[in-house]
Amino acid sequence: MFPEFSLRYARLPERFYLRFAPVPVPEPRLVAFNRPLAETLGFDLDAFDESRAAQWFSGNCVPEGAEPLAQAYAGHQFGHFNPRLGDGRAVLLGEVVDREGRLRELQLKGAGMTPFSRGADGRAPLGAVLREYLVSEAMHRLGVPTTRALAAVTTGERLFRRVPEPGAVLTRVAASHLRVGTFQYFAARDDLEAVTTLADMAIERHYPELQGPAPAGHQEGERYLALLEAVAERQAALVAQWMGLGFIHGVMNTDNCAISGETIDYGPCAFMEAYDPATVFSSIDEGGRYAYRNQPWIAQWNLARLAETLLPLFDDDQESAIAKATRVIEAYAPRYEDEWLAVFRNKLGLTREEEGDRALAEAFLEAMAAGRADFTLAFRGLAEAVEEDAPALLDLFDGDTSLRAWLPRWRARLAREEASPAEIAARIRAVNPLYIPRNHQVERVIAAAAEHDDFVPFEALREVLSEPFTAQPGREAYAEPAPAGERVLRTFCGT
Incomplete structure (x- = not known):
């Protein structure tokens, strides 16, 4: 069933990794499988x-x-x-070459204690696996560069985090798992060759x-400087997209910063509802x-x-190198x-392009902050307010004075x-999406799966999030912010 592996990372010198076989689990059960992604990967x-x-x-x-x-990474x-x-x-x-000729890495997350586990159990709770599956696939559908979720399997184990949870394993797909921290690991050891x-x-x-080869008259080091520039460009574009969705990664450590420019490691991530920077x-x-x-x-x-x-x-x-960097x-x-401005112009x-566009976008955000408006619905609601005030948009704001002052400026610009x-x-x-992985909805599907072994809510939410920009009749509740009693104020890592 699997496509052929290419094993490029495994052919690097062994100081780049430690060979490790996944630790077997007692009762594996497939609970989610991304067939379209599997097809793309050549399964x-x-x-x-x-x-x-x-x-x-x-x-x-x-x-x-x-x-x-x-x-290995630091x-x-x-x-x-x-x-x-x-x-x-x-x-x-290992790596596989997908049907479009792109190299993709397949990784099992939650596969057991490795030599790098530092005393942890090496496992992943079901909640963390389902969250990453839902959010990473939603980000893909939203057009954001991201790792992907291929499969989720429950293990038949019980893990103890804040509360007892079923164990699970996520199969993650990435352009690569090279991180800033990968480079730091070897730089800290003065291993310039690595x-x-x-x-x-x-x-x-x-x-x-x-x-x-470096062009005539150019030093070889310029290629590596160009690499830094290219990584910086992708990170700038990626974070601007996050900001345009109200997405908060939650743990932007250097080991969670991918050289490819993909979003990686969906731990305590969340989407903001009421706008507050x-x-x-x-x-x-x-x-x-x-x-x-x-x-x-x-x-x-x-x-x-x-x-x-x-x-x-x-x-x-060194002084010249520092100046260039x-x-x-x-x-x-x-x-x-x-x-950022390109993202918010589109929104x-x-x-x-006009000179006052940044001030216009910032003024709308200020109105949202003053009115505690839902980030996603406020931008989506502008579609109804192009010609005249839209009651649904106004109702999102706790006090709409700032919004009413802003709307004529926006329409004049339009x-x-x-x-x-x-x-x-x-x-x-x-x-501007109508549907995002709202925190309370993600928690609902996790609770249904973890407490009642019910994956129907997970599949329903996954299906809604596969078409985030299209209104889906009968699924209006998926677009609504959390009721007061279900607001999620804290999110947790799965370790």
């Missing part, structure tokens, strides 16, 4: 057998051709450097336009380091840590601001778009 679905798949996706049976391993966690983290509960099976190997791998896999959900982010408003600048901080690992590749002269890191800020229904009201409304609906 033979005609030979699909659910019980056999449960054995594979739990780690009880290693697919033919796979060579399981736990990757990382800054909430600003504090840990020189040895690594896959503490994840196992990389850092160079990683940089070359990142270029080959994610930035092939940078391959080839200081919003924090993660229970472990006591200081608000990774609050919504801080995400762009934490990404820049993470990029600076990547730059530090690459300095010897930029230039033999600094220019790239400083260029991130205007790049991000441009990406407001604008296609032309008048210069040279598009009909219907065209503008369609634009707004095309980029």
